Amino acid sequence: MPQSVRTERIEERVSEARRRVEEQRAKLERLIVQGAATQAAEDLLCKLNQDLRQLTSHPRPAPTP
Numbered sequence: 001m002p003q004s005v006r007t008e009r010i011e012e013r014v015s016e017a018r019r020r021v022e023e024q025r026a027k028l029e030r031l032i033v034q035g036a037a038t039q040a041a042e043d044l045l046c047k048l049n050q051d052l053r054q055l056t057s058h059p060r061p062a063p064t065p
Contacts, residue, residue: 014055021048 031038
């Protein structure tokens, strides 16, 4: 599989993860407004954010010609 295809797939997965984190953040905000207990949800969202940061903080390999 060419490097560019792998890079595109990685970028797609990162974009999908970002979208999911934002969806979960919006759901959490709605729960907070409704007065629901949210500590467990906040903890999970924090873990998702950490995982996403870890994925995006690693240097990407240089594309091969």
